[in-house]
Amino acid sequence: xxxxxxxxxxxxxTLNDIARECDVSRATVSLVLRGSPLVNKxxxxxxxxxxxxxxxxxxxxxxxxxRRTSSSIALVLNDLANPxxxxxxxxxxxxxxxxxxxxxxxxxxxxxxxxxxxxxSLIEHGPAGIILSxxxxxxxxxxxxxxxxxxxxxxxxxxxxxxxxxxxHWDLLMLDxxxxxxxxxxxxxxxxxxxxxxxxxxxxxxxxxxxxxxxAEAMQAAGLRIEPHWQVECAPTRLDAAGQTAALFAAEPxxxxxxxxxxxxxxxxxxxxxxxxxxxxxxxxxxxxxxIAEASMSMPPLTTLTAAPRDRGRQAAELLLxxxxxxxxxxxxxxxxxxxxxxxxxxxPTTA
Amino acid sequence: xxxxxxxxxxxxxTLNDIARECDVSRATVSLVLRGSPLVNKxxxxxxxxxxxxxxxxxxxxxxxxxRRTSSSIALVLNDLANPxxxxxxxxxxxxxxxxxxxxxxxxxxxxxxxxxxxxxSLIEHGPAGIILSxxxxxxxxxxxxxxxxxxxxxxxxxxxxxxxxxxxHWDLLMLDxxxxxxxxxxxxxxxxxxxxxxxxxxxxxxxxxxxxxxxAEAMQAAGLRIEPHWQVECAPTRLDAAGQTAALFAAEPxxxxxxxxxxxxxxxxxxxxxxxxxxxxxxxxxxxxxxIAEASMSMPPLTTLTAAPRDRGRQAAELLLxxxxxxxxxxxxxxxxxxxxxxxxxxxPTTA
DNA sequence: GGTTACATTTGGATCGTTCCAATCAGCGGA
DNA sequence: TCCGCTGATTGGAACGATCCAAATGTAACC
Numbered sequence: 001x002x003x004x005x006x007x008x009x010x011x012x013x014t015l016n017d018i019a020r021e022c023d024v025s026r027a028t029v030s031l032v033l034r035g036s037p038l039v040n041k042x043x044x045x046x047x048x049x050x051x052x053x054x055x056x057x058x059x060x061x062x063x064x065x066x067r068r069t070s071s072s073i074a075l076v077l078n079d080l081a082n083p084x085x086x087x088x089x090x091x092x093x094x095x096x097x098x099x100x101x102x103x104x105x106x107x108x109x110x111x112x113x114x115x116x117x118x119x120x121s122l123i124e125h126g127p128a129g130i131i132l133s134x135x136x137x138x139x140x141x142x143x144x145x146x147x148x149x150x151x152x153x154x155x156x157x158x159x160x161x162x163x164x165x166x167x168x169h170w171d172l173l174m175l176d177x178x179x180x181x182x183x184x185x186x187x188x189x190x191x192x193x194x195x196x197x198x199x200x201x202x203x204x205x206x207x208x209x210x211x212x213x214x215x216a217e218a219m220q221a222a223g224l225r226i227e228p229h230w231q232v233e234c235a236p237t238r239l240d241a242a243g244q245t246a247a248l249f250a251a252e253p254x255x256x257x258x259x260x261x262x263x264x265x266x267x268x269x270x271x272x273x274x275x276x277x278x279x280x281x282x283x284x285x286x287x288x289x290x291x292i293a294e295a296s297m298s299m300p301p302l303t304t305l306t307a308a309p310r311d312r313g314r315q316a317a318e319l320l321l322x323x324x325x326x327x328x329x330x331x332x333x334x335x336x337x338x339x340x341x342x343x344x345x346x347x348x349p350t351t352a
Numbered sequence: 353x354x355x356x357x358x359x360x361x362x363x364x365x366t367l368n369d370i371a372r373e374c375d376v377s378r379a380t381v382s383l384v385l386r387g388s389p390l391v392n393k394x395x396x397x398x399x400x401x402x403x404x405x406x407x408x409x410x411x412x413x414x415x416x417x418x419r420r421t422s423s424s425i426a427l428v429l430n431d432l433a434n435p436x437x438x439x440x441x442x443x444x445x446x447x448x449x450x451x452x453x454x455x456x457x458x459x460x461x462x463x464x465x466x467x468x469x470x471x472x473s474l475i476e477h478g479p480a481g482i483i484l485s486x487x488x489x490x491x492x493x494x495x496x497x498x499x500x501x502x503x504x505x506x507x508x509x510x511x512x513x514x515x516x517x518x519x520x521h522w523d524l525l526m527l528d529x530x531x532x533x534x535x536x537x538x539x540x541x542x543x544x545x546x547x548x549x550x551x552x553x554x555x556x557x558x559x560x561x562x563x564x565x566x567x568a569e570a571m572q573a574a575g576l577r578i579e580p581h582w583q584v585e586c587a588p589t590r591l592d593a594a595g596q597t598a599a600l601f602a603a604e605p606x607x608x609x610x611x612x613x614x615x616x617x618x619x620x621x622x623x624x625x626x627x628x629x630x631x632x633x634x635x636x637x638x639x640x641x642x643x644i645a646e647a648s649m650s651m652p653p654l655t656t657l658t659a660a661p662r663d664r665g666r667q668a669a670e671l672l673l674x675x676x677x678x679x680x681x682x683x684x685x686x687x688x689x690x691x692x693x694x695x696x697x698x699x700x701p702t703t704a
Numbered sequence: 705g706g707t708t709a710c711a712t713t714t715g716g717a718t719c720g721t722t723c724c725a726a727t728c729a730g731c732g733g734a
Numbered sequence: 735t736c737c738g739c740t741g742a743t744t745g746g747a748a749c750g751a752t753c754c755a756a757a758t759g760t761a762a763c764c
Contacts, residue, residue, distance in 0.1 A: 376713075376714090377713065377714045378714085378715090379713075379714055379715080380712085380713060380718090382713075383712095383713090390711080390712065390713085391712070392711080392712060392713090393715090395712085414719090416719090416720045417718095417720065418718070419719080420719065443719085571715075603725050
C-alpha cells in the first residue's frame, strides 16, 4: 500500500496499476478488458470496478505493437477543401469508425511532393491500409517509394501516372465519368438539342478525358457533328469558366447547349451567359457534374451528375477493409455509377 | 547467414534486421536513424545503405511507447461536410503536419452520443491533444467522461453546455460573432439604412445569440428602433430562409435591409426577394456570415463576414501545440477576428 | 608503460500490452 | 491417498523502439 490513494492525477494508469490494486495478475486484467469468458465473474466485477475507479484508458498502441496489428486507416486527399472530397472523407470516416478503426488524415494540396511527404509520415504510424486520391501529376513509382509495397492501397478518383509495378496490388475505385457525360449528352439530345458543346476542364486530366469521351460517344451515336470551337478548355473554376464563355460563340454555328466538365464550370458558364444576355435554362441548356450543394440552389437549378460522394467514401473504406480481410485476393477495379439529376438548366432548345 | 537474401517480402524489417546485417548493435542503428552525431561517419554510411536496401520503415508507435510521447493530434468535428469545417480541417492538418504530428480524424454528425464514442475511440490511440468542435447539445461532463482530464483539449467554434470542471484546463478558440454582425450592421447604417432586420438562425444556438447581440448593439448605438417582425428565425438553410422571406414584410414598416445569420440564409433570402419581385442589391440590401465559396459568385455578390476558416484551423492547431509545450500555462480563451467583405449586395437604400 | 581523454559502441532494461505454457485449487472417483 | 479433470490464474517472454550506464578502442600525454 504505497501512497496510492492520493491521486496525483498525472501519470498514466496501466494494467499493472489495476492488477496490483486487485491482487491479480496483469494477464487477468487483460483478459477482463477483452471480455474473455475464462475469468471468474466475481473477479471480473472487482477488476471492472477498479478500472472505472482509477479512470483507466486502454493503450491501443501498445496492444497493436504486441499483436502486430493496426487499428488505423490512412486517408490521403488532394483537396479536402473541395466539398466533394469533404463529403467523401466524412463517408470514409464513418465506415472506418464502424469497423473499429480510426482515420489518419493527410492533405496534399495537389502537390505530388507533398504527397510523398505525407505518405512517408503516415506510413510510419503503421496504418492497416491507405486510401489515396492522388495529387495531380502523381505517379506510381513515387507513391511506391514513399509507402513501400507492404500496405494495401486503394486509389480513388484518379489513376496514377507511370507504370504500376506488378507486385504492388493496388485496388481502384473510380467514378463512371464516361457514362455520366454520356447520359447527360443523351438527355440534352432527347430534349431536342443538336448543337451541343463540351465545356471546361483540362484535357490532360484523366477525368476530363473520360468525360469528354462520354460526350463524344453520345454525339457520335446520335450521328451529330462536333464543331471544333464547341470544345473549350478552361480551369475547373467558376471564374475561368465565366471568362471562357465567349469562345463558345466565337464562330458559327453556335451551340444551343453545353455539357460541362463539372458544376463549378457550369455555374461559371451561367454567369458568362448572363453577361451575354442569355438566360441559362431558357435560352441555353447546360449540365454539370458532381452535384455540389449549390447545384440545386442556383438560378436555374442545375441538371448534373451525382456521384454521392459520401456513399463513395463508405464504399472506398469497405473495399479497403475487404482487402484487409483477404490480402491475397486479386486486385479489384471498381467503377462507381453516377446518376443524372434532371433540373431546370437542361431546357429544350428555343424554337427560334 | 540464414536464408536472408531470398527476400520473402512479407515481414516487417526492424532495427534488429539491419543491425544483424551490418554487424552493429540495435542501439547504433537507432542512433543513425535519429541522426546522432555520436556515430562514426563510416558506420553511418554502411547502416544507411542497409536501411535503404532492405526498405526499412520506422515504427513510430513503438518509439512512442518507449519514449512515452505521442505524435498525433485528434480532430473531432461536428460536420466535416460543411465547407467551413472542411477548410478548417485542411488548416489544422497543414499545421499539425508541419509540426511533425499526424491528424486523427473523427466526425460526430452533430450527435453528442456519437461524439462520446468517437472521443473514446480516439483517446485510446493516445493523441497528444484534441481539437474539438462540439456537436450541438454536447456538454462538459460528457466530454470529460469520454476523454478524461489527461489530454489537453482545444474547443473550437462552440462552447460546451454544463459546468466546466475546474481541474480540466481547456483552451478555447471562438469566432467574434458579435463584432462581426456589429460591423455588418454599422456598414448598412453607414449606407443610409434605418430599418434593418436580423434574419435567420435559431435563438437557442450560442452563435446565433452572439450574432443577434452584435446587430442589436449597433442598432442601439445608432439610436435605431427594432420592430418585432424584423427579427425572423429560421433554420440555417437556403430553403427555409427563402420560405420565411414573407415574414419580413408582414407588417409596416418594412425593413430596407437585413443582416443575415449566415450566407446560406442570405442566399435563401435573395431567392425569396426575387420571388417577391425585389432585386437584392438594388431594392433591398443584405449581408451574410461565413464567406462561403458561393458568396462571391452569387447575383449580386454577397457582402459578408469572413472568418478565414483555413487560418482558424492553423491557429487552432498552433494554440494546441503551444499548450503541449507549456502544459501548466493558464488556459486561454482566444476570440478570432472576422472581417467584413463588402460586395454589391449591401447597396444604399432606394430613395423612394 | 600507465593514466587520462575522447570518440564509438553496446547490452540489457524498459514502455504497456498480449501470448503461451505452466500452475494451482478444488473436487469426484478409484 | 493418489490421480485426473476442469476452471481460473499466472509468470515470463515477446512486440520494436529508446535510454543509460558501462565497455571498448585509440590516441595522447607524462
